[in-house]
Amino acid sequence: xxxxxxxxxxxxxxxxxxxxxxxxxxxxxxxxxxxxxxxxxxxxxxxxxxxxxxxxxxxxxxxxxxxxxxxxxxxxxxxxxxxxxxxxxxxxxxxxxxxxxxxxxxxxxxxxxxxxxxxxxxxxxxxxxxxxxxxxxxxxxxxxxxxxxxxxxxxxxxxxxxxxxxxxxxxxxxxxxxxxxxxxxxxxxxxxxxxxxxxxxxxxxxxxxxxxxxxxxxxxxxxxxxxxxxxxxxxxxxxxxxxxxxxxxxxxxxxxxxxxxxxxxxxxxxxxxxxxxxxxxxxxxxxxxxxxxx
Numbered sequence: 001x002x003x004x005x006x007x008x009x010x011x012x013x014x015x016x017x018x019x020x021x022x023x024x025x026x027x028x029x030x031x032x033x034x035x036x037x038x039x040x041x042x043x044x045x046x047x048x049x050x051x052x053x054x055x056x057x058x059x060x061x062x063x064x065x066x067x068x069x070x071x072x073x074x075x076x077x078x079x080x081x082x083x084x085x086x087x088x089x090x091x092x093x094x095x096x097x098x099x100x101x102x103x104x105x106x107x108x109x110x111x112x113x114x115x116x117x118x119x120x121x122x123x124x125x126x127x128x129x130x131x132x133x134x135x136x137x138x139x140x141x142x143x144x145x146x147x148x149x150x151x152x153x154x155x156x157x158x159x160x161x162x163x164x165x166x167x168x169x170x171x172x173x174x175x176x177x178x179x180x181x182x183x184x185x186x187x188x189x190x191x192x193x194x195x196x197x198x199x200x201x202x203x204x205x206x207x208x209x210x211x212x213x214x215x216x217x218x219x220x221x222x223x224x225x226x227x228x229x230x231x232x233x234x235x236x237x238x239x240x241x242x243x244x245x246x247x248x249x250x251x252x253x254x255x256x257x258x259x260x261x262x263x264x265x266x267x268x269x270x271x272x273x274x275x276x277x278x279x280x281x282x283x284x285x286x287x288x289x290x291x292x293x294x
Contacts (some may be wrong), residue, residue: 012161014093020123021088022131027249033075040068040090047084050077067101083248087116115160122152184222195235199242200262205231240276247285254281
């Protein structure tokens with residue numbers, strides 16, 4: 001038998017990235033703006049941000065992404081009442097299909113959010129510079145990064161754009177069949193919403209299982225699959241993320257934040273904060289303010 005191969009053609013091809021950032025901004029942060037000859041998008045992971053591009057002014061909300069085409073002037077302004085977390089990625093791509101994204105503000109689905117998370121995760125292992133410096137013009141790599149890190153970033157970024165474009169083009173198509181994976185996602189999202197509603201509580205896994213009518217082993221398995229963390233460990237991270245947002249609004253002191261989030265003492269809160277972030281609360285605030293004042 002004689003076999004003939006099939007050439008796999010690229011629809012979206014990316015070979016160069018300029019920035020991959022994960023920002024935790026103060027509520028009064030302002031970026032004067034810039035333009036450059038490559039693509040960029042801004043995704044709101046938490047909070048809200050005001051975005052300006054050419055004739056468009058919009059308030060970008062959690063779960064939304066805005067695209068800036070090459071040479072388009074754009075700037076950001078925090079709302080003043082909300083401390084946002086953003087993913088900002090810039091890259092070169094000359095494929096014609098990218099015209100679809102010009103001036104677009106879109107909502108992401110779970111697959112697309114996961115892909116962005118994987119890009120940021122790989123970037124932390126590839127680049128030996130801070131991912132939260134908005135004035136960085138060159139991202140240098142570690143001498144010995146994990147095997148395949150650069151290719152993973154390229155694959156995930158291309159997958160993200162392809163998935164988003166195809167989903168928006170096929171938005172009127174029939175809904176997919178319910179799968180076990182989708183069922184797990186629904187459980188995960190339900191428990192996540194419960195956690196967010198009860199951030200001020202001291203939750204136990206028994207309470208989580210009882211109130212969400214799910215078995216302990218199943219809940220642990222779903223969280224391991226979705227986050228790589230245990231349920232309570234993930235909840236602890238959520239509380240610290242909430243604390244960081246409160247710190248960046250600059251409306252409460254550490255003791256007030258600790259009490260609002262249900263910690264038994266400021267000392268326990270500080271230990272937990274350093275365990276998860278690698279910094280004390282004071283060091284974190286100083287770090288964020290230093291970037292805002294550059």
